[in-house]
Amino acid sequence: MAFFEGLKMTGGYGTGPDIINSCSVDVNRGEIVSILGPNGAGKSTAMKALLGLINLKSGAVVIDGKDITKLSPQDRVRQGISFVPQTKNVFAGMTVEENLEMGAYLRDDNYQDVIEEIYELFPILREKRNQLVGELSGGQRQQVALGRALMIKPSVLMLDEPTAGVSPIVMDELFDHIIKVKRTNVAILMVEQNAKQALNISDRGYVLVTGENKYAGTGKELLNDPRVRSSFLGG
Template identity: 70%
Template structure:
């Protein structure tokens, strides 16, 4: 069984279902990417895995334990880190304070973890005393990812991490995400830049209208003529 799996997930926000038997999974040290057209239910699937959406059917398991009934806060305590697409930093707080907020559940000394975050994102060390609201979009994303890493998660979930950043910043963020995966953390990511994301993905899930349309390795999806034609612009 995969380390994290949202299995046969069906549900919505109170009205009609958005997800229809959707299954998403990722193993430790893997990067799994969810792609698909606008309105396909990509972010909804991510939120369902994180417990932000009640499931009518299906279940979520983490390291063999059924966590379907856990709140998002309890899932963080169980080892899940989640970075939302927007409003993901405390703009009036400094970079260092943002990172410290990520360690709010920890009882131990988190100095080493903060040093690891600064090593991963050197610009954050430079700007540690600067309010996060003064940073560029790409730097804010680094703060948001760094704050999630402060919890020492076993799974890192990223919702559109490269939204609104330049191609150069996107490539840099993807390089850092690869580095995080190499430490053994499972990474589940929703991404609008499908080609680039599948290029670094161990596995990919193409969703259409809340259901799995294609599931394969990133390389296989990139090479699939139908996937390329329908979802990757040819």
């Protein structure tokens, strides 16, 4: 049994139609798993379901053997599940250090050493610690967003299109950072548009189509699967 699992999740927004149908994903600590698929396949929705932002009609979410299907998003944060949204993922009007402090809001202990660890991981943030995040570049902001999410020392980190809207160079840099995070024994689950690059750094991947699992396998397998290649990776 995997560390963090979504089992046969079915649900949608409000009383609308189901966006995901019996969709299952799982991820272990120290592993990067990507969720891929065409537009409207329900990738982000699957992630929101794991986070508790939408209510499931059926299925379950389990972390470390514990059923958390009924927990609110805030309570899931307490269970060590951290999330970086695609947009608006920083507090733009606050300094880098304040962003990190807010990430540690649920921690009552002294989190100064965690901030130090984040600065080790993202040295540029130490340099800019007293600057407003709204004044940083796109790549630096994403680092702040990652840093904020890492402040609770999560066991699961979920990323919604971390490289959306950044330049190719910054994208490579970000993927390097994500690999660094993975080495700290965090389970990473991400939704990505840049399928090729994402699969390159992923241990495993899922391809969703119309809210259902279509293909699954290791990064390499998916990259080499002709059906996946022709439909999502552009040949």
